[in-house]
Amino acid sequence: MSEHRTASRSAADHAPAGPWVIDTRDLGRRPGSSRSYHRSVPAGSPLGVPEVIEVPSDARVELGLLLEAVVEGVLVSGTVTAPTVGECSRCLDPLSGTVEVELTELFAYPDTATSATTDEDEVSRIVDDRIDLEPVVRDAIVLALTPVPLCSEDCPGLCPDCGRRWADLDPDHGHDKIDPRWAALRERFGGTEEEK
Template sequence: MATLNSAHAKHKSRSPLVFDISRLGRRPGAMLELHETVPSPSRIGLDLIAIERGADLTLDLRLESVSEGVLVTGTVYAPTRGECSRCLTEVTGDVEISLTELFAYPDSATESTTEEDEVGHVIDQTIDLEQSIVDAVGLALPFAPVCSDDCPGLCPQCGVSLSAEPDHQHDVIDPRFAKLAGMFPAEDPDAPEPGAGTS
């Protein structure tokens, strides 16, 4: 079983996730292994958490020639970075996704009977894994990441991190009396008491 080299080794302008499969051939059952670490060509993920552009993508994949195309199976691992959805502090971690993706051969029945975005395509003896990884990572990452399950978030009144200041609090006036409190002048500690100075 041979090991596949990435197409970007020969074509530096290509995405690092485009791979030359010419050595695989179209004989069903032929197989190649892909074990490589490449830089992420773009930020991959969600608004609050993602694989950063340039981060290492560790690919552990098997490419198998089947009658309709190239079947890619295996895993992709990468570090992630983002911010906690509750307190906005930095969150780091990792994500591992499983890929099972068919790339249809040109002029195959699969290519002619499916929509363009339903399956990948073999183009000029290459396959591009980027969109498959983008889709899988988007499903694997949490929509609202947190720094810890019990993160208390931010103070709704002043924005202070409640995990950094666990005793943080504000004196709260009952809203029913807040307007009344504003109708009376604040007491002046230097003012004479009522009746003082009179005989």
């Protein structure tokens, strides 16, 4: 009974801790060995700029990755795809789309020259034979999102006077503007000659 418990605990210790974590023991440390991974993982929290453009928290992030053992660690490369929502920065219409990111990241073994000679934020690390993809993927997605999303490249935006979409207005749409210095006279005499 205690042997079974020890074996279960040992297996649990080496099990991936969440959908973003990959156990590299299956890959081994022999340079040149590789393995493909295809996963659909929950975003968990919004990625991007809230109310501008983001991957929503309930979205699924699709990972199509190749893990390759190299001398200094594990090289992760592949494609990350996720749906996006937001609003046009000119006309404020809702937007939806997809962000696709090409990912290439080295995860260093703890006992290598790369690990010893680089800062924590320079190179990702393999910890207990596991790699955590979440920080790398999140950073890549946020950097790939445009800070000024548009519904179309030629979106005319909003009329600055009435706030309506230029695309919905007549070509001759305009607003009469009166010089503020004449506004008091207009109020007193009920308008201009042209208006009478």
